[in-house]
Amino acid sequence: MKYKPTEETLMAYLYGELEGDQAGLVERYLEENPEEKQKLEELSDTRLIFNELEDEDLPGQLAFMAPIKNEEWLYWRKYVAIAATLLLILTFGWLTGLKANYDEEGFYLGYGEIQRGVSEEQIADMLFENNASMASYLQENIKVGQDSLNYKIDAIQASNSNEITIQRIFERERDALITQMVDLNDQLSGDYRDIMRQIVVNFSDNIETQRIDDLRSIQAAFTDLEDASIGKQFQLENALVDLEEKVNAVIANNSNNK
Amino acid sequence: MKEIDLMPQTNFLVTAAKSGDVIAMNQLVKQWQKRIYNFAYKYFNDYDLAMEVTQKTFISMNKNLKTLKDEDRFKSWIYRIAANYCHEEVRKQQKRWVFPFMKVQSNQEGDQIENSPSVVREENPEKVFANEELKTLLKKALATLPEEQRLIVIMKEYEGLKIREIAEIIDISENTVKSRLYYALGSLKKLLDQWNINRETVHYEI
Numbered sequence: 247m248k249y250k251p252t253e254e255t256l257m258a259y260l261y262g263e264l265e266g267d268q269a270g271l272v273e274r275y276l277e278e279n280p281e282e283k284q285k286l287e288e289l290s291d292t293r294l295i296f297n298e299l300e301d302e303d304l305p306g307q308l309a310f311m312a313p314i315k316n317e318e319w320l321y322w323r324k325y326v327a328i329a330a331t332l333l334l335i336l337t338f339g340w341l342t343g344l345k346a347n348y349d350e351e352g353f354y355l356g357y358g359e360i361q362r363g364v365s366e367e368q369i370a371d372m373l374f375e376n377n378a379s380m381a382s383y384l385q386e387n388i389k390v391g392q393d394s395l396n397y398k399i400d401a402i403q404a405s406n407s408n409e410i411t412i413q414r415i416f417e418r419e420r421d422a423l424i425t426q427m428v429d430l431n432d433q434l435s436g437d438y439r440d441i442m443r444q445i446v447v448n449f450s451d452n453i454e455t456q457r458i459d460d461l462r463s464i465q466a467a468f469t470d471l472e473d474a475s476i477g478k479q480f481q482l483e484n485a486l487v488d489l490e491e492k493v494n495a496v497i498a499n500n501s502n503n504k
Numbered sequence: 505m506k507e508i509d510l511m512p513q514t515n516f517l518v519t520a521a522k523s524g525d526v527i528a529m530n531q532l533v534k535q536w537q538k539r540i541y542n543f544a545y546k547y548f549n550d551y552d553l554a555m556e557v558t559q560k561t562f563i564s565m566n567k568n569l570k571t572l573k574d575e576d577r578f579k580s581w582i583y584r585i586a587a588n589y590c591h592e593e594v595r596k597q598q599k600r601w602v603f604p605f606m607k608v609q610s611n612q613e614g615d616q617i618e619n620s621p622s623v624v625r626e627e628n629p630e631k632v633f634a635n636e637e638l639k640t641l642l643k644k645a646l647a648t649l650p651e652e653q654r655l656i657v658i659m660k661e662y663e664g665l666k667i668r669e670i671a672e673i674i675d676i677s678e679n680t681v682k683s684r685l686y687y688a689l690g691s692l693k694k695l696l697d698q699w700n701i702n703r704e705t706v707h708y709e710i
Contacts, residue, residue, distance in 0.1 A: 254682035261660065261685075263667050291703040292693040296661055298635075298706065299642045301542045305551055308537055308559055 249275055256286060260293075515575045522569055529569070533562050539663065540586050546658045547590050549643045557589045564589075583665065584673045587655060594651060638706065645695045653688035656681055 251259070251272050258264045259272045276283040338344070347354040352366075514535065520528030540561050545554035564585050572581055646654055655674065659665045667685075671678045696702065 253686045254679045257682040257685050258667065261667065288693055289689045292689055292696060293661060294703060295696060295701060295706050296642055296646075296657075296692065299546070299639055299646075299662070301538065301662075302545050304538060304541050304558075305555060308533065308562055 251275055256282075260286060260290060514578055518569070518572070518575045518578045522572070522575075529566060532565070536582060537562065540582065543583070543586055543658060543663055544590055546643075546646060546662055547654060548593070549647050553593055557586060557593060560589045561586045579665075580669050580673050583659065583663065583669075587659075587673060590655070591651070638701070641699055641701065645692055648695065649688055649691060653684050653691070656684045657688045657692075660685060 249271055255264065255268065255272060259269060264272065276286065339346075343358050345354075345356055345358070514532070517528045517532045517535070521532050537558060541554055541558045544557040544561075545551065548554055548557075561582065565582060572578060646657070649657060652674075656670055659670045659673070660667070665673070667678050667681050670681045674681070
């Protein structure tokens, strides 16, 4: 059987990587097949031509970091940002009437007309005064607090040392209070008795007076009735007299006529 | 094939850096930053993205070096980190929706052509221009490869990794690596043919 190397074997031969006696076999095959040899030589020439391409030098030092895109823009970006910020501030200032001024007294910033504020010395004075008043106020308060504390401490000390005295005072005060209460009670009792008696007397007096008045009025009424009865009796007597006279007259007339 | 320096001190530096030696860590970064940067630059053909991946790779290295058990595997380990960040960046770029007019045209190509003659003033300006033009075309050709093929071509052709190492880094079989290399070289050859670039014209121009 005739030997025919594969494409892979030919490649290994071309690159000189055939092992053992295979190279010899391929060489013999190529000698016997000039067309194949020609083909392989053309491939070898192709390799030679491509080896004209030489190595390039590194364009720069490795930075061990991913290269940043658009480096130029990144470089200018911060300046553009600063310019834009300044423009924004200027526009804002112009729109709002913001005014800034600088002289030997300092830097002023304000909307509309700048009004000078208090100077540094004035502020210092104000601060000093404020501090002084605060200090005196605090001192007073501390003093008052101290006095009050001292007084209380004294009282506590006194109470501790004069317990017996306090007990005595307490007893005396208690007795006085009891006496007062008894007096008050007595006084209240006496008064009530007088008032009640007075009320009873008044009441009885009233009753008596009313009875007398009633009796008087009854008596007067009886007197009036008596007087009226007597009057009526007189009238009746007079009337009877008149009637008698009239009757007599009538009789007399009758008798005369006869 | 281009062979990179063997960096014999790497193992020693890795051991020292793992134990917290800041100077060793810095040396390690100095030693590897150019490799990782060029790996990412060829992958994206963009300085900024390459720098970003390089930064991230070394930040990750600084953070996770202690977890590396075998110092001999440092090379595979660091390329694996870088490859992961490259892949992540591609996904991010795909997700990012950009207005067409917002896309900033890369002026790197122009810069290269403008700047290079000052370095090699004594050379023939036409030759220099041709050389720069060739490099621009080669970068363009690399950019046309699918992501998984481009990654392997860069690792193999420019970083000098062995097929076994690439397989380990990307976590695929060695045969898959070889297969992808085969198709990638085929695609690149086709492009060079289209642009009429071959060994003779290149050597004539250079």
